[in-house]
Structure formats: C-alpha cells, structure tokens
Amino acid sequence: MPGHDVPPSPVPAPLARPHHNLPDLDKELAQVGSFDQLVKDPQLLASLQASGYDAPSPIQWKAIPLGRLGLDVIAQAKSGTGKTIVFSVLAIEAVSRCRHLDSPAERPTGLQVLILAPTREVAMQIYQVVYQLIQGMGPPWKDKGVCQAFIGGMPLREDLAKAPTTRIAVGTPGRINQLLVLGAFVTMDFQMVVLDEADKLMEGSFQATIRDIVGLVAPLSSSSSPASRRQVLAFSATYDTELLETLRTLTHEPQYIMQTATDPAPTLSNVRQFYYPVVLSATDPTDEGQATAAQHRATIQQQKTVATLHLFQQLSFYQCMVFLNHSQRGQQLVAELTQRGYPAVWISAHLTQPERLAIMTQVRNFAVRVVVCSDLLARGIDIDRVDLVILWDMPRDPETYFHRVGRTGRFGARGTAVTLIGDQDEQEALAILRSQLQAPVYPIDTLLSPKKSVAVTTPSTPTTGEKWPRIALRPDEQAAYDKLLEQSKVTPAPTDPIAYPSVEQVSPPVIVKKRKLSNVASTSSERLSRRRMHHSVPVNASALPAGKPMDAGNQLQKPSADASLLRTPRVEVKEFDTCHVSLHPDQQPWSLPFPFNHASANSQAWELSGSNAHHPPPEKDPATSAYPYGHLASLLFPG
Numbered sequence: 099m100p101g102h103d104v105p106p107s108p109v110p111a112p113l114a115r116p117h118h119n120l121p122d123l124d125k126e127l128a129q130v131g132s133f134d135q136l137v138k139d140p141q142l143l144a145s146l147q148a149s150g151y152d153a154p155s156p157i158q159w160k161a162i163p164l165g166r167l168g169l170d171v172i173a174q175a176k177s178g179t180g181k182t183i184v185f186s187v188l189a190i191e192a193v194s195r196c197r198h199l200d201s202p203a204e205r206p207t208g209l210q211v212l213i214l215a216p217t218r219e220v221a222m223q224i225y226q227v228v229y230q231l232i233q234g235m236g237p238p239w240k241d242k243g244v245c246q247a248f249i250g251g252m253p254l255r256e257d258l259a260k261a262p263t264t265r266i267a268v269g270t271p272g273r274i275n276q277l278l279v280l281g282a283f284v285t286m287d288f289q290m291v292v293l294d295e296a297d298k299l300m301e302g303s304f305q306a307t308i309r310d311i312v313g314l315v316a317p318l319s320s321s322s323s324p325a326s327r328r329q330v331l332a333f334s335a336t337y338d339t340e341l342l343e344t345l346r347t348l349t350h351e352p353q354y355i356m357q358t359a360t361d362p363a364p365t366l367s368n369v370r371q372f373y374y375p376v377v378l379s380a381t382d383p384t385d386e387g388q389a390t391a392a393q394h395r396a397t398i399q400q401q402k403t404v405a406t407l408h409l410f411q412q413l414s415f416y417q418c419m420v421f422l423n424h425s426q427r428g429q430q431l432v433a434e435l436t437q438r439g440y441p442a443v444w445i446s447a448h449l450t451q452p453e454r455l456a457i458m459t460q461v462r463n464f465a466v467r468v469v470v471c472s473d474l475l476a477r478g479i480d481i482d483r484v485d486l487v488i489l490w491d492m493p494r495d496p497e498t499y500f501h502r503v504g505r506t507g508r509f510g511a512r513g514t515a516v517t518l519i520g521d522q523d524e525q526e527a528l529a530i531l532r533s534q535l536q537a538p539v540y541p542i543d544t545l546l547s548p549k550k551s552v553a554v555t556t557p558s559t560p561t562t563g564e565k566w567p568r569i570a571l572r573p574d575e576q577a578a579y580d581k582l583l584e585q586s587k588v589t590p591a592p593t594d595p596i597a598y599p600s601v602e603q604v605s606p607p608v609i610v611k612k613r614k615l616s617n618v619a620s621t622s623s624e625r626l627s628r629r630r631m632h633h634s635v636p637v638n639a640s641a642l643p644a645g646k647p648m649d650a651g652n653q654l655q656k657p658s659a660d661a662s663l664l665r666t667p668r669v670e671v672k673e674f675d676t677c678h679v680s681l682h683p684d685q686q687p688w689s690l691p692f693p694f695n696h697a698s699a700n701s702q703a704w705e706l707s708g709s710n711a712h713h714p715p716p717e718k719d720p721a722t723s724a725y726p727y728g729h730l731a732s733l734l735f736p737g
C-alpha cells in the first residue's frame with residue numbers, strides 16, 4: 099500500500115474533455131473566457147493548459163478573482179463544475195507570491211494554505227489535483243514538500259515528519275487538528291484556509307473541530323486588522339440556511355457566489371434523472387398470516403437487485419456507482435452482482451484506510467466498473483468515467499440526493515441517474531424531492547421501453563477518443579433529447595472588454611432547505627402504521643407531484659444598494675492583474691492592481707484612476723471605528 103506522502107498513484111489518461119467541441123449542456127459550464135485571461139503566472143498557466151484546463155468554468159471565472167482580492171468567499175456551484183481548480187489556483191498563487199518575494203530573509207516559511215475536506219477520499223483527490231498542477235510548473239515547484247496530504251487512518255509519525263516543511267496541506271479535520279494541536283505546522287505566515295464541501299464540514303461533530311482549526315490558523319478577532327487576518331474560502335454545491343449562518347461566523351464579511359434564483363437545483367441539466375418503481379409485493383407485512391416486515395423488506399431488496407441487473411443489461415455504461423444506506427446490504431449486493439457477471443466492489447468508511455485507498459485506485463484506473471458504496475463517495479468524488487448512478491436506497495436528505503447524482507454528468511459529460519423506489523416511504527420521499535427539483539425525474543419506462551431492442555449483456559469497452567459513452571435511445575427519444583440540448587446552448591463568451599460578473603450582479607443565494615427525506619418513517623412502528631394506511635398501493639407515477647420551483651422563502655436576501663452607496667463594494671475585474679472597485683453606485687471605479695492579499699494590503703500604494711481622484715476615502719463610523727463599506731474598503735484605505 100503506498101504511503102500518502104508519495105506522489106499519487108497514476109491516474110488513468112483523462113478522457114477527452116467534451117465541453118469544448120459540443121453544445122453547452124448547462125449554463126454552469128458555458129465558456130466565459132480562457133485561462134490566459136485569468137491566470138498571469140506563466141508556469142501555472144502552462145500547467146493548467148497541459149492538464150487539459152483550457153477554458154475556465156463560470157465558478158472559476160467568478161471566484162478566482164474574488165479570492166485573489168484577499169476577501170473571504172462563500173461559493174456555491176453545481177457538482178462537477180470545477181470548484182477544486184478555484185481553490186487549487188488560489189492556493190498555488192498564495193505560495194507563489196511568497197516564493198517571489200525579493201528578499202529570501204523575508205520569505206515566509208511553513209504552512210501557508212490549509213485545504214480541508216470531509217472525507218479522506220476527497221482530501222486525497224484534491225491533493226492529487228494540486229500535486230499535478232505543481233508538478234507541471236517546472237523545477238522549483240517540484241519540491242516534494244510544497245503540497246502534502248494529511249488524513250486519518252495513516253501513520254501519524256510520517257505526518258509529523260513532513261508537516262514542518264509543508265506549504266499547502268490538504269487533509270481531513272481530525273488529523274489536521276491533531277497536527278495543529280501538536281504544533282507540527284509552522285503557521286506564522288499562514289494565509290488561507292479552504293473548506294471544501296463546507297456545509298458538510300459545518301455539520302454535527304465536524305463543526306467543533308473546524309472551529310478549533312480555523313481558530314488556530316485564521317483567528318477572527320475584532321482587534322486584528324484586516325491586514326493580519328487570514329482568508330477563509332468555503333465551497334459546496336449545497337448550503338442549508340442554518341449551516342450557512344454558522345459558516346458566516348467563521349468568516350469576515352464574506353462575498354457570496356450562489357446559485358441563481360432561476361436555477362437553484364444543484365444537479366446539472368445534462369444528467370437525465372429517472373425513478374424506477376420496483377414491482378411491489380402484493381402482500382402487506384402487517385396483515386395477519388402474511389409475510390413479516392422482514393420478509394417484505396427482503397422481497398423489496400430482491401426486486402431492487404433484479405432492477406439493477408435489468409439496468410445493467412439494458413444500458414451501456416462505462417462505470418456505475420450504486421449508493422446504499424446499509425453496509426451489510428451493500429456487501430450482499432456486491433456478491434450478487436459479481437456472481438451474475440458484473441464484478442463489483444464495496445467501499446464504505448468501515449473498511450481500513452489502506453483498503454479504501456486501494457479500492458479508489460482500482461476505480462480510478464478503470465479496473466472495476468461497478469462501485470457499490472455508502473455516502474462516503476456521495477460528495478466531491480470525481481471519476482470522469484462514471485456515467486450511471488443508481489440510488490438503490492433513497493438518500494436521507496435532498497442534499498445527499500444532489501451530491502449522489504452529481505457523481506455523474508461532470509464537467510460537460512452526460513450521465514444518467516436512476517432512483518429505485520421500493521415502498522411507500524421511498525415514494526413519499528421522492529415526492530418531497532421532486533418538489534425541490536427543477537429538472538424532471540422521468541419514470542424509467544421512458545428509458546427502458548419493453549419494445550426497445552437494446553441487448554447489451556456485456557458492458558462495452560470504451561474506445562479511446564470516443565466522446566461519450568452511449569446510452570441507447572429510441573429515435574424519437576434521441577430527437578427530443580437533441581432538441582433539448584440545442585435549446586440549452588448559451589451565448590458565446592464575451593471578448594472585449596472582459597466582463598467579469600460583479601459582486602452586485604451575483605444573484606441572491608438560494609438555499610436548499612434541510613428537510614429529511616427519511617423522516618417520514620423514523621421508527622419501524624411508524625413505518626408499519628403507514629403501510630397499513632397505504633395497504634398494497636402500487637407506485638403510481640401519475641400520483642407524484644410534478645416538479646415546481648423552490649419556495650421563495652428559502653432564499654436569503656441580497657444586500658441592497660441604497661441611494662448613496664453600495665453596502666457591498668462593487669468588484670469588477672477588468673484584466674487579470676487589475677480590478678475595479680466602486681463604493682458609490684454612480685462612481686467611476688477605483689483601479690487596483692492585484693494579486694494582493696491581507697499581508698500586502700498595507701504596504702500597497704493604491705493607484706486611483708484619474709477620474710476618481712476627487713472621491714475622498716470614506717469616513718470611519720465613529721461608533722465602530724470601521725469603514726462603512728465593509729472589509730474591502732478597509733483594505734483599500736488602511737489605517
């Protein structure tokens with residue numbers, strides 16, 4: 099088992115990135131410019147391009163400049179739209195700025211960036227992305243100590259040895275906290291903490307650990323000047339109102355980049371979503387003399403296995419992820435699938451860390467095509483050959499649905515997600531879910547018509563250069579689908595001037611209200627009593643409510659601009675090394691060079707564009723001694 103401090107195991111050659119040549123499938127992925135307009139460092143730019151990242155996605159276009167300004171940022175973007183590259187670029191730039199300081203004596207040492215992820219698998223994946231970018235940046239960057247992974251389940255001794263020289267640490271909260279408490283990292287020049295899957299990191303027992311970590315590396319004290327404060331960046335595809343509020347307390351006047359009100363659902367439109375009602379037993383487990391509840395459950399599971407095999411036979415796919423809620427059932431399913439000619443692996447947090455890493459390597463190397471898993475892999479995991487996701491069990495909440503489905507259809511690829519519906523509880527949960535989704539969830543018979551003659555008994559082997567795995571469609575389905583794709587085409591990227599979105603243009607955050615999908619039946623007696631009510635009701639597609647837009651009550655309010663000044667400064671990035679900032683709605687923007695950060699803010703001589711010379715710096719509020727325009731203004735007018 100390779101140690102996690104060695105270079106990551108070879109990643110299979112990437113499939114051709116489809117989004118450049120094909121119609122835009124989702125506006126989250128519409129091309130907005132090119133990386134050479136966004137990234138100035140030639141080594142980093144070359145490395146990005148060599149790794150196949152030619153054109154930034156909208157989240158990269160918006161969040162990289164904002165993060166580079168040194169502001170705290172809370173960002174939301176759909177699964178698979180490239181959030182990892184946002185903070186990888188910002189992390190490398192942060193270290194790069196320090197490396198290029200003229201005087202070696204002043205060059206900061208030790209840890210500068212900390213990237214936290216909720217699972218060891220996601221942490222290792224992020225580490226591999228940053229590592230790959232650094233490797234592509236030429237000799238000075240090939241220093242092994244620049245970026246290191248620190249995850250639980252691996253020897254602490256090795257982590258203690260490598261921590262002092264690490265510049266970018268990627269890890270899971272428990273291990274990172276342990277190392278910080280032990281004083282393993284040198285943090286005097288610390289600059290930035292990144293929370294990936296931030297809503298998950300703020301949940302339950304994680305939250306206290308995250309608070310401890312952020313308190314140690316990026317303390318938020320009112321007395322600390324912005325220049326001495328460290329930056330906090332948070333990313334996720336989903337945010338819950340309450341957790342978002344909690345997250346806000348870790349940040350300082352954060353800038354928000356959120357899903358738009360018109361497109362709130364965090365699943366990509368290029369993932370076709372279906373539900374598959376398995377044939378229900380005609381018996382009610384509560385009827386006397388009939389099957390027991392356990393037998394009834396066993397029947398449903400059997401039916402779900404049959405449905406899974408049916409999907410495998412009918413669809414051609416590269417790789418499939420099957421999500422279950424129970425470990426024992428997962429292992430059983432793996433045995434059944436393997437026995438029937440679909441070799442599968444099971445992965446959950448119950449395995450040892452070496453076992454988990456070995457399975458992930460197998461999956462990434464395409465040595466296995468069916469991964470049966472718990473929600474360990476529901477978030478953040480990026481395997482670009484996954485084109486089929488089966489939700490064997492209904493997820494416990496809508497966020498988990500979005501994240502599970504988001505394992506396919508990544509960055510312009512197409513994908514299919516099928517939710518198996520086995521009983522009344524799952525039918526009700528699906529109804530709740532559909533009320534939150536904008537994308538349609540079709541009944542499975544629209545995909546698997548009994549008349550259709552698709553007989554793919556052995557999954558096809560992918561051919562190099564093939565753009566997508568094919569999912570066979572009837573001609574009429576194909577025509578409808580092509581039309582849908584044509585309609586979703588987005589206008590081409592603007593060229594001159596480069597129109598980055600300003601903070602003010604960013605729509606109000608749309609928050610998925612936390613609502614347990616499985617709360618309908620938390621105890622078996624409740625479950626049984628409901629079954630009694632819905633005695634032998636077959637799953638009927640037409641009984642399910644159609645999708646409708648999200649409840650407006652779920653949205654946070656956008657900060658409003660009053661008549662004389664903008665509560666949030668308008669930040670507009672015009673070129674990759676300058677940004678324009680307006681404090682008054684009618685004011686010509688100030689022109690600021692960047693990159694800059696808190697550490698450099700005080701010493702930076704701000705150049706004001708000529709037309710603004712008559713705009714005096716704002717006055718401080720006497721009550722708070724703070725500038726009224728917030729954090730950015732205090733950066734602009736230090737002292």
Ligand SMILES: Nc1ncnc2c1ncn2[C@@H]1O[C@H](COP(=O)(O)OP(=O)(O)OP(=O)(O)O)[C@@H](O)[C@H]1O
Nearest residue numbers: 151153154155177178179180181182335478480509
């Ligand atoms: N600009 C780009 N050009 C081409 N491919 C990209 C670009 N940015 C990211 N990708 C690819 O898109 C895929 C998804 O990226 P990433 O894992 O960062 O998504 P994400 O937004 O973090 O998703 P999730 O919310 O599921 O964690 C990755 O395979 C990544 O290599």
